[in-house]
Amino acid sequence: MNPALAHQQRALLDALLQARPPGPDAPWQGRGLGAYRANAHAHAERALFDAYPVVAALVGGEAFEALARALWHHQPPERGDLAEWGATLPSFIEAQADLASLPYLPDTAQLEWALHQASRAGDAPSDAASFALLETEAPERLRLRLAPGTVVVRSPWPVLSVLDAHLHGEPDFATVARRLRDGVAENVRVWRQGAAVRLTPIDDALARFEAALLGGHTLGQALNDTPIDPVAWLGEAVRSGLCVGVAPAPDGIDTEGEPPCPPTL
Amino acid sequence: MPAPPTHDADAPEVGIGWRAPHQRALLDQRPALDFIEVHAENFFAPNAATRAPLLKARESYDLSLHGVGLSLGSAEGIDPWHLDRLATLVAETAPRFISEHASFARGAWQGHTVHAADLLPLPFTHEALDVLCANVQRVQERLRRPIAVENLSAYLSWPEADFDEAGFLTELSRRSGCHLLVDVNNLVVNALNDQRAGRIDAPLPAVRRWLDAVPPDCVSELHLAGHHDRGDLVIDDHGSRVPLDVWRAYRHAIARFGAVPTLIEWDTDIPALDVLLEEAATARDLATDARNARAAETLA
Numbered sequence: 329m330n331p332a333l334a335h336q337q338r339a340l341l342d343a344l345l346q347a348r349p350p351g352p353d354a355p356w357q358g359r360g361l362g363a364y365r366a367n368a369h370a371h372a373e374r375a376l377f378d379a380y381p382v383v384a385a386l387v388g389g390e391a392f393e394a395l396a397r398a399l400w401h402h403q404p405p406e407r408g409d410l411a412e413w414g415a416t417l418p419s420f421i422e423a424q425a426d427l428a429s430l431p432y433l434p435d436t437a438q439l440e441w442a443l444h445q446a447s448r449a450g451d452a453p454s455d456a457a458s459f460a461l462l463e464t465e466a467p468e469r470l471r472l473r474l475a476p477g478t479v480v481v482r483s484p485w486p487v488l489s490v491l492d493a494h495l496h497g498e499p500d501f502a503t504v505a506r507r508l509r510d511g512v513a514e515n516v517r518v519w520r521q522g523a524a525v526r527l528t529p530i531d532d533a534l535a536r537f538e539a540a541l542l543g544g545h546t547l548g549q550a551l552n553d554t555p556i557d558p559v560a561w562l563g564e565a566v567r568s569g570l571c572v573g574v575a576p577a578p579d580g581i582d583t584e585g586e587p588p589c590p591p592t593l
Numbered sequence: 594m595p596a597p598p599t600h601d602a603d604a605p606e607v608g609i610g611w612r613a614p615h616q617r618a619l620l621d622q623r624p625a626l627d628f629i630e631v632h633a634e635n636f637f638a639p640n641a642a643t644r645a646p647l648l649k650a651r652e653s654y655d656l657s658l659h660g661v662g663l664s665l666g667s668a669e670g671i672d673p674w675h676l677d678r679l680a681t682l683v684a685e686t687a688p689r690f691i692s693e694h695a696s697f698a699r700g701a702w703q704g705h706t707v708h709a710a711d712l713l714p715l716p717f718t719h720e721a722l723d724v725l726c727a728n729v730q731r732v733q734e735r736l737r738r739p740i741a742v743e744n745l746s747a748y749l750s751w752p753e754a755d756f757d758e759a760g761f762l763t764e765l766s767r768r769s770g771c772h773l774l775v776d777v778n779n780l781v782v783n784a785l786n787d788q789r790a791g792r793i794d795a796p797l798p799a800v801r802r803w804l805d806a807v808p809p810d811c812v813s814e815l816h817l818a819g820h821h822d823r824g825d826l827v828i829d830d831h832g833s834r835v836p837l838d839v840w841r842a843y844r845h846a847i848a849r850f851g852a853v854p855t856l857i858e859w860d861t862d863i864p865a866l867d868v869l870l871e872e873a874a875t876a877r878d879l880a881t882d883a884r885n886a887r888a889a890e891t892l893a
Binding site: 330331332333334336337338340341342344345356359360361363364367368371375404405406407408409410411413447448449450451520523 | 634637638639640641642643661662663664667668669672674675678697698699700701702705706707708709710711713716718720721723724748749751753825826828
C-alpha cells in the first residue's frame, strides 16, 4: 500500500461517507463534493429499492429513501457491486425507533434479502451419484447439500403473506391485516429451483430440520433434534431439486456440538 | 440466431451501451451494430439465468465489458472478490473489449475497507501512477490480456500533481501496456466546468489540446454521451443526445486517433432504441468521413 495515496483517499472517502457534509474549513467541500454525495445517495436509494421493494412500499417512498441514505452512511458498501449491498438493513430497521410501529418490518426485510440473494446465487447441478451414500453411510456421517441460496426464515409474523400481497396481489391486504392482528406466525423456505426462486411455506418442525441442515448439522443430528419422516422429505427434496447432493461429514466431527453458523435468518 | 444486418464491412466500428430497457428490443430487432457494451457488474451473479441474455446477444454482437467498480486506483489494491467475478465473466463471455476507469472508490474508512460506488478522481502524482500501474498489471495478468482505461469526468481535483491528466494516462499506458479509452464527453464536461471555475477561457481548445497530447497508438476506443448543465456544474449524466460540442471534439479525436471503435452511452432517461441507433449512425458517418479524409491525405 502506498501510504501517501492511502491517506489522500481516506480523506476523500471520509468527506463522502460521513453523514453530514464537511464544513467550510474541510479540505473537501463545495458543489463538486456535493455532486458526489448526491450521486451516492441516488445509488443507495436505487440499490436498496431493487432488493427491498416491499419494505419500500411499507414505509413509503420518502421514508425509504431516507433509510437508504442513513444506511449508506452507517454501513457503506464493501464491494464494487451494489447488488451486494444492503444485507444489514433488517438489523438497521430494528434499531430505528420511528419504525417500531411496524414490528414485522425487520422479518419482512429478512425475507426480501433472502429472495434477493437467492436470485443471485450460483447454479449447482444435482450430484445424483452422491445420493448412493444414503445407502451405505449412517445419517450421522452425512451432510445434505441444499440448493445454493436456500434460506429458512422463521418469523412470529405472517411475513410470506405480507410479501405475497405486495408482489403478487394475493392474499388481499384485508387478509394480511387480519393475520397481522392475530399474530399468525409464518416460516418460509427461500430456495432456487433451477432458475426460479421459490418461497415455500413450511411448518415449524420442517423449518427447524432444514435450518439445522443449513447450519451444518449432519442428517443424523438434524433428525435427532427434529424427528420428521426422512424418506418422504428426502424423496421430495431430491425430486424438486432442493437437495442437490450428499457429502460425507469429516471424520472426528462433534455431532453433538453447535452448528458452525446460525441456522436461520 | 442469425447475424445482425451488416453494413459496409470497412466502415468504422460503432456500438451502443445495452441497458435493461432495450434488452428485449435489441434481441428482437438485431440492428446493425459492431458491438454492444454492458456494465460488467450487472452480470456478476454467477448463475445461468443472469447471463442468459448476454450470451444470447453475444451470438450476434461483439461484446464490450465495461467495469465501473474495480477501483483501479485504490491504494488498498484490487478486491480479489471483484477480480474473480470479472475473470469468470470474461471467461464465459469472451468479450472483444474490456475496460475500466482511472479512478478509485475502495479504501479504508472507520476501520473497514469500504467501496464508495463512484468513480473518484486520482491525484496525478507519481505515487498514484505507481499504484494504478500495479493494479492494472494485476488485472491484466489475471485476465491474460490488456484492458483499456478510461479518463474521468471529475468534479473535484487534487492540489497535488506531477502530471496533467493526458500525461498521467499516457504514462500509465506506456508502463502497464494498457490501452486508453478516451471518453470525449468527459473531456468536454471537465472543460466546461474548468471554464466556469475560471481555469480556462474556452472549452473546445482545451479539449483539443488534451487530445493532441495523447499518442494515437495508445487509444483503442472512444466514448460519446450527453451531459446535463445544471447551471453551477455540468454533470456527466449520460441522459441525452450527444451535444454539438462533443461531436466537434469527436471529429478532432478521430482525425488524430483514426476511426477507432466508438460507443454511444446512454444511462439515464433512456429513450427508444432507435434514438441510440441514430446517434450511432451519426458517429459512423463522422468516422467514415475522417477515415476518407485520412486516406485522401495519404494519397496526396
